[in-house]
Structure formats: C-alpha cells, structure tokens
Amino acid sequence: MNQPLIEIRSAPHVQAAKTVETIMRHVVYSLLPICAFYVFQYGVSALASILVVTAACLLTERFFVGTGTQAGRLSDYSAVITGLLLALTLPPGFPLWMGAVAGIVAIALGKALFGGIGFNVFNPALVGRAFVQAAFPTAIATYTPSFLPGRYTEFIPSTLAWPLMIPADAAAWLKTKNLDALAGATPLAKWKFDGVLANADELLTSLSGNMAVGPAPALILVCGAYLAARRFMDWRIPLAILGSAALTAWLLFAYDATRYPNPFFMLFSGGLILGAVYMATDMATSPVTPKGMWVYGALIGLLTVVIRYYSGLPEGVMYAILIANAASPLIEKITQPVPFGRGVLDRARKRASYPLNPGYISREEASAVTPKKRFLPKKPKK
C-alpha cells in the first residue's frame, strides 16, 4: 500500500471553540462600556445617534443578506460592530438622517459590494464615515462640548434635523448655554487653528471640563486590553500604531518643540486610540502575518501624524487606516514568514532533517505539488 508515513495538511491545525460569531460578540461586549461612557458624556443625543446608526447598519445588512449574495449572517454581530464604531466616530450632534446615510453606505459600499463579511477591503465603518465626510463637510466638523447641563433631557438641536435638510446652527445654541463657539472645537482643531494645547492627562480621561472629545482613551485601552487578553484581537497592531505615532511625534517634538505639540497630546487626542484598538484591528482588512502587522501599524501611526501636521485636516486617523487597509495585501505579500527548513537566503540548513519528501505529501488535495528540489540537501554527505 502506498500509505504516507506522515500526513501533511495545510493550516489550520489547531481547532478552538472560537467562531466568527464569538469573536464579534465579545467585541460588541467590549464596546458597550465605551458607548455607555459616550452617552454619559453627551446624553440623549449620543444615545439616539448610536441607536439610529446601528439600526441603519443592521437593516442594510438584513437587505443584502436577504438577497442571498453575501457571506455571513445577520446574527454574526459584525454589522452591530460597524454601527457602534461608526456612531462613536461621528460628532454627537450629527443629524440622525445623515447618520443613517453613513450606516447604509458603510454596509452597502464598504461590505456588501465586496461580498460580505471577510471579503471587504476597507473597514466598513470608516468607508461610511469617509462618505459623509465628503458629502457633509460642515456637519461632520461641528462638535459640541461634553457634560453640558440638561444633556439627558434635551437633544442637541442639530441631531433632530429633518431628512435632507440643513441641521440647526450649533454656535447659536451654544450661545444660549453661555458658551462661545470655540467651546465646540475638538482639541485637535483648537491646536491646529488656534494654537491652544490641551493637557494630555485631561485628554486621557475625557472627564475634566466641557471638552469636545470622544469616550476616554483610558477606557478604550482597558476594553482593548480585555480583547487582546482573550486573544480576540492581535495586540501587535495597536502597539505598532501607537508606538510609531508616538515615535514620529516625539522626533518632531524634539526637533522643534515650539511648532509641534508633545507626543502625549498626539496619542490621546482625536480618534487615534479608538482607531488603533478597534478600527485598524479589523481582521478582514489587516495583514495576518505577524511581521506584516508591525509594518501595517507603523504605516498607520506615521500617516496619522503626517496628516495631522501637514494637511488641511485636523484629524487623520480615518484616512491613515483606509490607506493602510489598501496596502495590507501588499504588506502581507512582502512579509511572508520563512517556512521551516528553508533557512536564510533559501539555502538548506545544516544538519536539519527535511520531511518534505514527495512521498509524504497528502494526496488528499488533487493540486498538491511536489516541493522544489532546493529543500533537499544538494549533495549527499561523504
């Protein structure tokens, strides 16, 4: 009988009780405290925004799954993640109808077009955000301060704009609250356009003052640490992003401290932490090779700082991640790990045994090919 001695199969070799649904469900769990904090900051407007955007994502997913052309199911929670993340990246007073447009575009254009879960090239939430950024540039740049009195009973007026209509002016509403228009600017915009620098420790907790910021970076890091500890997310990507952003910002700060802000401000302002922990780590759109993850993360960190410093936009995390998403197949290609036995420079290792004899190859797959000769020692030992 021609029974192979060792059967060689392709990965995965180890099975675990970890399905797509489990991973996605735990990501949703870890996002819930962040959403709760967001509602605590901005009250009923933030709650409405989260609900409407997520509902829009789910309904769009329902429609496309119903057409039978999609991978994935409605119950795999991926559309919920897209909706929650998208809502967290939008300003709290973003008109609900625009939020719904963003959610529909995120799932339809960002995911369904490519064939559903696992096939998308770009992070769906960021595709939705990029679309509304281009479509409604004024509304998406209008932030309001957090922790306003009466935020649980009163909507931010721009939230309740009629569909297709211009939202109410936020500056006029802030005036009735005895706050000037500058109070509604994000720390990054304040630094970029007015040269006002916020403290890093205030940014880390998001708690002091009426800053126009998203949920606390400290909380996001804790939730991300939970995911990384449960191995639902690879820790390399966020670490690479934050490391490379900090390094770039620190080098520039060391070069000219009057022109560039300190690296801590760069790390904790804007959406960098949220992007690094939740958006860049999307499994379908990031490289799978460990080396590739470092390259991918470093690219995002570098691009974010460059866009923030040298472009007309105050925030650059979204475009940095989208660019890196586009680059990740290439990154994967150049960071393929060296298979066991190949050694450095394709030379066979000394004194190593090579089980890749054609006779061992499983005949299970019709397309199984004989390995190249160079895996085998070139000369027989004398």
Next chain:
Amino acid sequence: MNTATTWDDFMEGIWRQNPVFVMVLGMCPTLAVTVSAVNSISMGLATLFVLVCSCGLVSLLRKLVPKEVRIAVYIVIIATFVTAVDYAIQAISLALYDALGAFIQLIVVNCIILGRAEAHAAKNPPLSAMVNAAGMGIGFVIGLLALGVVREILGAGTLFGVSLFGAEFQPWVIMVLPPGGFFVLGGWLLLFSWHARRKQRKQSAKLGEVTQNA
C-alpha cells in the same frame, strides 16, 4: 427596407446596446459633465447631432473611401461636425459652453461615434446608418440624463434648475464632485445588471419547465 429591422436598428442603442449602461463607452463626458440635468442633456444632444450627421456622411462615402485611410477620413468628418456644434453652443449660451468645457471638443475622440462609424455606418445604407446613430445618440442622452438627474437632485436639491426641497436643503457635496459620478454610475449599472440577472433567471426557469414537461 424592412420596418422591423429599422426599428431594431433604432432600439439597439436605446436599450440592448445602450452606450452608457451596456457598452460602457464615452465614460469621460459621462462622469465629467453630468453634474446637472441641463448639462447632461446639452452634452447628449451635441453628441447626438454629431453622431447622426457623421454616420450619415460616412455611410454615403462608404464606397468612395479606401480602406487604408478610413479612420482618418472618419475623424475629419466627425471633427467638422464637432466644430459646428462647438461654435453653435458658444453662440447660444456662453455659460453652458463654459460649464461643458473641453468635453464638446472631445466629442471628436468619443469612441461611441467612431465605433458607430466603423461598425455600422461603413457597412449600411445612409438611412439605416442614421436611424441606428439616432438610437445610439438617444441612448447616450438617456444615460447622461439618468446620471445628471440623480446628481443634481442630491448635489444641489434642484431639477433642471427648479428647487425641489426649498432653501433648507442640505446639499450632498460629494455628488457634484468626481466620486459622486462614479457612485451614481455604479448604482445604475448595479440596477441594470440586477434586472438582467433576474430576467435571465426567469427565462432559464421557464426553459427548465418546458424541458421537464417534454
């Protein structure tokens, strides 16, 4: 000449071989000038005029022109009519002329026209050639209008310059930018391919029934 074939010649460009949605030709003006419905219609009519006239002339000259130089002759014929249209639009409305920009002159290199001249007009009598060209031209107008209407409604809240939603309308800036053209074209293509797929599925289901019964 048979009326049925004339009708087929005419309808070919409008539906079965629509230059925008089926052949995906002439994408340059399709994406660039369809910011508003008026621009789309004028661009489409200009192309229609050039298409019909040049196809008629090419068809008349089809036995005189040597094969080796036919493309050069077609280009000269097309360029003549394009120049006429160019000056006519400039005389009628300078604002429209500015809005359409270089795309009027670029009708010369529009592959719909050269394609029609080469594929149909050079092989058929003038009447058939002009009917076919008119169908193609109308199909092109319909294609441009389909894009222009959607982009104008979303991008400016108006249709043919008439406000639809009042002064409070929030324009979708992206729709008047180049990405908007791609999105809307993609949406229409999606709709048509969905329709074609459904039709095919119905037909094959019917065919299956027939074979089962037989």
